[in-house]
Amino acid sequence: MAHQTMPTIDQMLCFAVYATGHAFTRFYKPRLDALDLTYPQYLVFLVLWEQDDVTVKALGERLFLDSGTITPLIKRLEARGLVTRRRDEDDERQVRIRLTKEGRDLKARAFSIPLAVIEGTGLTQDGAGAMREELLALRARLDAALSAQDK
Amino acid sequence: MAHQTMPTIDQMLCFAVYATGHAFTRFYKPRLDALDLTYPQYLVFLVLWEQDDVTVKALGERLFLDSGTITPLIKRLEARGLVTRRRDEDDERQVRIRLTKEGRDLKARAFSIPLAVIEGTGLTQDGAGAMREELLALRARLDAALSAQDK
DNA sequence: CACAATTCAATTGTGCGCAATATAAGTTTG
DNA sequence: CAAACTTATATTGCGCACAATTGAATTGTG
Structure with missing residues (x-):
């Protein structure tokens, strides 16, 4: 059996999800502060x-x-x-x-307030650019992890 | 302008990410408890x-x-x-x-411990079935929200 | 060089998030 | 119908998570 290596944190899908959750919270914060x-x-x-x-x-x-x-x-x-x-x-x-x-x-x-509504408004709002990047990255990682399983 | 409707929580991508984060934490908990x-x-x-x-x-x-x-x-x-x-x-x-x-x-x-490593082990571990379902659902929602933007 | 501005970490206060436990209300069973 | 069991909520305790503030060290500037 080969010598095991630990994945880096950037290779962990759990962390990608965790970080995207934080990004959403930050994105919504100024809007929610108003309420x-x-x-x-x-x-x-x-x-x-x-x-x-x-x-x-x-x-x-x-x-x-x-x-x-x-x-x-x-x-x-x-x-x-x-x-x-x-x-x-x-x-x-x-x-x-x-x-x-x-x-x-x-x-x-x-x-x-709502951003990124499924089958809805998409990501068209002001300031959604960074969030869109984040979500595209998450999708890529999700695909990579899910397809590794399919092999 | 049409009468606005609020999306349900299940249509919000932010909630899908938030809930998946919780699911990951629950998944890892028994493994991390051992350490x-x-x-x-x-x-x-x-x-x-x-x-x-x-x-x-x-x-x-x-x-x-x-x-x-x-x-x-x-x-x-x-x-x-x-x-x-x-x-x-x-x-x-x-x-x-x-x-x-x-x-x-x-x-x-x-x-x-690591599950769902990107370009790595995939989701092959014991007990990963529910997590895989969760991640497939998240991917579907992510696709739906991102493609709404592309139109 | 003095002094203002910046950087880094720690602290305080508030609000999740959950395990474990408690309590009361409701249900099931002998 | 009483005892055992289950269910719904509340409470306690601990550990994040972050805004705001503080204090010390460093850097930049006249």
């Missing part, structure tokens, strides 16, 4: 704008997050008057999250 | 195994992290005797990170 939302908070609103009145569990399954992350996040939004939390009347284990008027109104100010 | 390393700590070692004796700044540029993240992370590794931190003699602003023998020895135990 005073963090990126995970924005994801919560994307879910709520699509379907209001969801349980913590449903939210967690949608976002792949657990209650240890969601509960304090939602409480911060509640403290700002953007959502309400109330126990379900029929099953008091569940907590249902609902948008307030302020939370609904935020939607109108968020239309200009 | 008692977190994923970001593992990334630091990948850099150090490739090039020992690097400054905090160089490490940060490689990993896209700042000193607020790296300094405490390195201090934890130092407390465990895996690395040393020493001011550069010629430029005392810089702190150079070096592997100890224990840190170097960890490398031998880490060969089996």
Whole structure:
């Protein structure tokens, strides 16, 4: 058996994904600052704008997050008057999250934020150039890693 | 101008990348637990195994992290005797990170960890099936978003 | 050379992200 | 129907991640 060599970090697909995630967060930051939302908070609103009145569990399954992350996040939004939390009347284990008027109104100010929507607007926005480069690089790496498997 | 609609979270490429990053962390977790390393700590070692004796700044540029993240992370590794931190003699602003023998020895135990190496081993490991599905889905979404731009 | 500007790392504070645990509500079973 | 089990959320503790600030070392400039 040949002497093993460790891949460099730039050859690791996991790192490419990790770094692209950071790049997205940086890209969205100035836009989200205008709404005073963090990126995970924005994801919560994307879910709520699509379907209001969801349980913590449903939210967690949608976002792949657990209650240890969601509960304090939602409480911060509640403290700002953007959502309400109330126990379900029929099953008091569940907590249902609902948008307030302020939370609904935020939607109108968020239309200009999404970048790189699948089958949607693409990457046509201002300042998307660097992000596009990043995504092209990620696709190339993804292809390289997935095709290595196919052989 | 038509009435605007907000994309669903599943149509957002940023979320696909974000979720895939989480999936990678979960995938690596049991393997890294065996070395008692977190994923970001593992990334630091990948850099150090490739090039020992690097400054905090160089490490940060490689990993896209700042000193607020790296300094405490390195201090934890130092407390465990895996690395040393020493001011550069010629430029005392810089702190150079070096592997100890224990840190170097960890490398031998880490060969089996990497998954999805670009132009490398592919996705052939045990338990990689779910990860492969995840990555194929990400590629499809990446293609859809990038081609929307090309039109 | 003095002093302003820059660079590097560390610190502080806030917000994820998750494992482990706790608690209460609901469900199943003998 | 009571005990065992399961489910849903909350809490605690630890480790990132990053903005803002600080402090020390170095560099640039008149």
